[in-house]
């Protein structure tokens with residue numbers, strides 16, 4: 498292994514307890530893969546970004562869920578239509594993976610209880626969140642639905658989901674990724690080393706044969722010097738989701754591209770970014786455990802690995818197309834609560850704009866849907882395609 502050509506030694510590193518722990522570990526056993534570094538930064542039980550309580554709400558970034566409840570309300574309508582497509586099973590599992598503090602779950606269930614009572618009576622909502630600190634919030638966010646038996650809170654996907662939909666918002670972009678580059682025609686992996694003062698990028702052999710296979714199966718050829726991320730965890734996750742689902746859908750909302758775009762010359766440095774205090778940087782070694790790290794999702798890989806578990810691609814729409822298709826049926830009447838005054842109505846319309854605006858979340862985010870055991874489903878959210 499050798500230090501990267503850029504000789505990238507980034508800042509005085511030992512500013513957080515996690516940085517100290519990682520430096521110790523690397524000193525003792527040598528460089529670790531970037532995926533391992535990212536896993537610790539995000540999911541270390543004590544010091545990881547997602548291990549901690551969501552103390553600094555909106556401090557670093559916000560998601561569609563935080564913008565306005567219309568996102569959850571329209572998603573609830575799409576779930577209800579999936580329940581229709583499955584022939585109204587008595588128990589419809591709405592499994593939200595990466596449910597965070599349960600905000601989206603609350604929005605979907607509150608709306609369904611009020612506006613879609615028949616659907617609500619069949620819903621078994623499972624809010625899946627690996628972080629115990631975030632799961633603790635489910636009790637308060639979902640109290641009435643937990644008490645009625647319409648919801649439960651879990652740390653992992655249920656083993657058996659007879660009929661329903663497994664869905665997520667900004668889950669897969671938060672999975673640890675391997676970083677690779679093409680050097681003299683061969684794939685090499687970027688590791689994280691420590692030079693006594695700072696973390697450094699170190700190049701070495703691939704940590705897993707699966708990485709080479711990932712590129713071969715999708716017929717991706719990087720350009721000389723190009724860097725890219727490989728989200729093997731997402732491939733495993735979609736396979737597992739498909740295996741556990743009896744009949745129904747997997748719906749993924751995230752920013753991402755098809756492989757041909759994700760790995761083209763516009764992304765010579767990959768798509769990995771660090772978010773802190775609404776600042777976006779490529780300083781992945783700054784304050785380990787205190788900043789979010791994310792990479793774009795590869796929808797082609799979700800499709801291919803999903804097929805291994807019986808999932809078929811239903812379609813992929815921009816978030817804008819998805820929300821507009823679901824909202825236009827009743828002219829976005831779900832946007833405002835009864836009795837909202839004019840100021841509240843204007844505010845709600847402005848917030849809706851930021852969810853669907855092409856230069857904002859509307860085109861950056863996509864809704865990728867797969868199905869299993871349902872013949873040619875028609876879904877309104879994909880109707881604009």
Ligand SMILES: C[S@@+](CC[C@H](N)C(=O)[O-])C[C@H]1O[C@@H](n2cnc3c(N)ncnc32)[C@H](O)[C@@H]1O
Nearest residue numbers: 547560562595596597625626627628666667671
């Ligand atoms: C970017 S946050 C998104 C939270 C929420 N979906 C939203 O839109 O606000 C990603 C969440 O996924 C959780 N997570 C990551 N990997 C997970 C896994 N394998 N199973 C369940 N939750 C996971 C994280 O702890 C975190 O709460």
